[in-house]
Amino acid sequence: MDHPVLFIRHEGGNTRRVDDDNSDGDYDNDVDSGPGVFSVTDEAVELLSEIEGDVAVISIAGVYRTGKSFVLNQLAGSTGGFDVGASVEPCTQGIWMWIVDREKVEPGLIPDNLTIVLLDTEGLASYTKTKTYDIQVFSLSLLLSSFFVYNSMGNIDETALDRLSLVAELAKFVKLQADGEEDAFQLQSFFPVFMWLVRDFSLELVLQGETITPDDYLEQALQLVKGDPKRVAGKNQIRECIRSFFPNRTCFTLKRPVENEEDLQDLSNLSLEDFRPEYIEQVRILIRKIYHGVKTKKLFGSNLNGAMLAELSKNYVESINTGGVPVIRSAWENVLEIECKKASAAAERLYEKRMKDLVADGAILEEEELDRSHREAEKRAIDLFRSKAVGGPHTELEDELKNAMAEQLALMRKTNRARSAEQCELLLDTLARHISDDIRSKEITNIDQLHEEWERVVTDYLETAQGPMKQQVLFDRRREFFSTARRVAEGIVEATKEAAEKEVEAIREKSKVDYQRLDLVYKTVDTEWKKSQKENQQLTTEIKDLDLKIREMAQAQAASLERIKELQQELTESQDTCKRVQDERNELEEKERRIEEELQAKSQAIGALEHEKITIEGRLRGFESKKKKKCTIM
Numbered sequence: 124m125d126h127p128v129l130f131i132r133h134e135g136g137n138t139r140r141v142d143d144d145n146s147d148g149d150y151d152n153d154v155d156s157g158p159g160v161f162s163v164t165d166e167a168v169e170l171l172s173e174i175e176g177d178v179a180v181i182s183i184a185g186v187y188r189t190g191k192s193f194v195l196n197q198l199a200g201s202t203g204g205f206d207v208g209a210s211v212e213p214c215t216q217g218i219w220m221w222i223v224d225r226e227k228v229e230p231g232l233i234p235d236n237l238t239i240v241l242l243d244t245e246g247l248a249s250y251t252k253t254k255t256y257d258i259q260v261f262s263l264s265l266l267l268s269s270f271f272v273y274n275s276m277g278n279i280d281e282t283a284l285d286r287l288s289l290v291a292e293l294a295k296f297v298k299l300q301a302d303g304e305e306d307a308f309q310l311q312s313f314f315p316v317f318m319w320l321v322r323d324f325s326l327e328l329v330l331q332g333e334t335i336t337p338d339d340y341l342e343q344a345l346q347l348v349k350g351d352p353k354r355v356a357g358k359n360q361i362r363e364c365i366r367s368f369f370p371n372r373t374c375f376t377l378k379r380p381v382e383n384e385e386d387l388q389d390l391s392n393l394s395l396e397d398f399r400p401e402y403i404e405q406v407r408i409l410i411r412k413i414y415h416g417v418k419t420k421k422l423f424g425s426n427l428n429g430a431m432l433a434e435l436s437k438n439y440v441e442s443i444n445t446g447g448v449p450v451i452r453s454a455w456e457n458v459l460e461i462e463c464k465k466a467s468a469a470a471e472r473l474y475e476k477r478m479k480d481l482v483a484d485g486a487i488l489e490e491e492e493l494d495r496s497h498r499e500a501e502k503r504a505i506d507l508f509r510s511k512a513v514g515g516p517h518t519e520l521e522d523e524l525k526n527a528m529a530e531q532l533a534l535m536r537k538t539n540r541a542r543s544a545e546q547c548e549l550l551l552d553t554l555a556r557h558i559s560d561d562i563r564s565k566e567i568t569n570i571d572q573l574h575e576e577w578e579r580v581v582t583d584y585l586e587t588a589q590g591p592m593k594q595q596v597l598f599d600r601r602r603e604f605f606s607t608a609r610r611v612a613e614g615i616v617e618a619t620k621e622a623a624e625k626e627v628e629a630i631r632e633k634s635k636v637d638y639q640r641l642d643l644v645y646k647t648v649d650t651e652w653k654k655s656q657k658e659n660q661q662l663t664t665e666i667k668d669l670d671l672k673i674r675e676m677a678q679a680q681a682a683s684l685e686r687i688k689e690l691q692q693e694l695t696e697s698q699d700t701c702k703r704v705q706d707e708r709n710e711l712e713e714k715e716r717r718i719e720e721e722l723q724a725k726s727q728a729i730g731a732l733e734h735e736k737i738t739i740e741g742r743l744r745g746f747e748s749k750k751k752k753k754c755t756i757m
């Protein structure tokens with residue numbers, strides 16, 4: 124945050140008319156023009172809410188035009204920042220806020236886990252504002268800070284103390300609880316460390332010849348005044364109030380920053396070397412003292428973070444706006460309530476995120492895993508709630524948080540189950556799809572095979588299926604599957620029966636035709652057989668006849684051969700007479716030639732007959748083999 128922002132604004136009312144002003148800063152001529160309205164700016168709330176961890180608040184208040192904004196800028200490690208006015212006109216209006224950039228201050232001055240918030244308060248006793256307004260602004264600045272710097276010029280004298288008469292009225296403008304009437308002692312534990320910062324201090328810190336510290340100087344100034352009680356009562360009341368409201372108090376003095384009077388008007392634009400060295404050194408010590416002395420803003424023992432500070436401010440402002448005064452306990456209870464609700468919401472968000480992360484990418488959880496994760500996330504959420512929900516125990520809110528988480532769990536369980544069911548059904552469908560096909564294609568033909576295949580599917584399914592609906596889906600689908608399978612099988616059996624009947628009918632028809640064809644063949648074969656029987660008989664007769672003829676011819680041949688022998692004998696006998704009986708011889712030779720021709724003719728006839736016999740025998744054999752074949756076909 125590189126510049127201050129308006130923190131608490133005031134609009135309308137509670138202003139003093141300038142023409143009624145006596146300009147010396149007392150409140151005698153106040154003309155109350157109505158309460159006006161304070162408001163905490165959204166910008167400040169937003170910035171405060173962004174602060175992580177504890178906050179410490181240093182605020183400054185005091186009479187207007189006394190260099191408050193200027194010194195606060197130095198505290199922030201900057202020459203600019205809060206507006207520093209050069210004229211007599213009041214500059215700072217309302218309460219401004221600046222979150223210190225730790226890089227700009229001396230290293231190690233601000234603890235790592237602490238954020239310092241500076242509050243610059245509108246100057247008191249300005250001629251435009253009423254006393255009521257001043258007390259309201261003063262009390263807001265006090266109540267919101269953990270280190271309060273009261274700034275004044277010169278020294279701590281009666282006039283300076285008188286300027287702080289507001290403190291005497293603080294008890295009327297700040298309450299610990301709505302119906303209580305607390306005294307300063309009851310309120311003191313809620314008030315910040317008090318530092319009286321005396322500017323342009325030019326006195327020597329020596330008392331009765333001894334050097335004293337600024338703190339001694341303050342204590343000395345706060346000593347009760349002796350004298351006529353009536354005359355000193357007012358003075359002492361202020362002193363008593365300061366002492367009782369601020370038991371933890373200190374004082375710091377700063378010399379005039381520059382020698383030259385004119386430079387005072389424009390300190391913000393001077394360079395470092397223009398300042399008095401002793402002033403620079405004092406400021407350095409002041410800064411260290413304040414940062415070392417500032418503590419985390421606490422209420423009722425609890426540290427405040429930025430958001431709580433913003434909420435507390437809103438509560439105090441709201442009380443003032445409604446005509447009351449800031450009530451510390453009520454405001455704190457409201458802060459706690461809001462903080463607890465925020466803590467509860469943060470815890471619920473944490474739970475929700477952890478649970479949703481588990482099922483990111485559509486993951487399906489087993490029921491035990493879901494319950495275990497719930498318990499872990501619930502524990503984390505409760506731990507977060509307890510760490511953030513200050514001022515506990517908040518049993519009721521914690522129960523509400525648990526209920527809210529239980530509702531989320533129930534919703535997640537429902538979604539998880541639905542996802543599991545969907546995934547399991549899809550998986551089972553995919554794994555079992557082939558079974559119906561196998562039944563149709565008759566790869567599965569009986570219930571044992573079906574069970575076997577189903578068990579294989581179940582094994583694969585159980586390896587892959589996820590989530591709480593794994594068994595339920597299997598159970599439902601098993602029943603459904605078997606009834607579907609039975610229906611499919613019944614349909615197939617019916618279809619098979621019909622097909623078989625058709626086939627039987629077709630075979631019957633074909634058999635009928637085949638029978639008729641066979642019958643015809645049988646009859647044909649029978650006729651042929653009978654015919655061949657006849658032919659056989661006829662051929663047998665013919666063979667016998669031929670045999671007889673052959674034998675007759677053989678006899679004739681034998682007779683002829685006998686005759687040849689006789690003739691040859693006759694030839695031999697007549698050889699001696701051959702010459703003589705040439706004619707006889709020629710005749711005889713002629714005879715012999717004729718006989719030989721005859722013999723040759725007969726031999727040829729015998730050969731022809733034998734050939735015929737062989738032919739008939741061949742035919743007979745052919746016929747017999749044919750007859751055998753026909754009998755085989757039948």
Ligand SMILES: Nc1nc2c(ncn2[C@@H]2O[C@H](COP(=O)(O)OP(=O)(O)OP(=O)(O)O)[C@@H](O)[C@H]2O)c(=O)[nH]1
Binds near residue numbers: 215247389
């Ligand atoms: N004499 C003197 N003047 C100072 C000192 N510091 C700042 N100034 C001057 O005082 C004037 C007012 O300074 P601011 O810081 O605006 O004073 P302020 O108290 O914030 O004033 P308001 O916001 O009007 O109440 C300016 O001209 C500064 O230069 C100081 O230590 N001594």
Ligand SMILES: [Mg+2]
Binds near residue numbers: 191192243244246
């Ligand atoms: Mg100012």
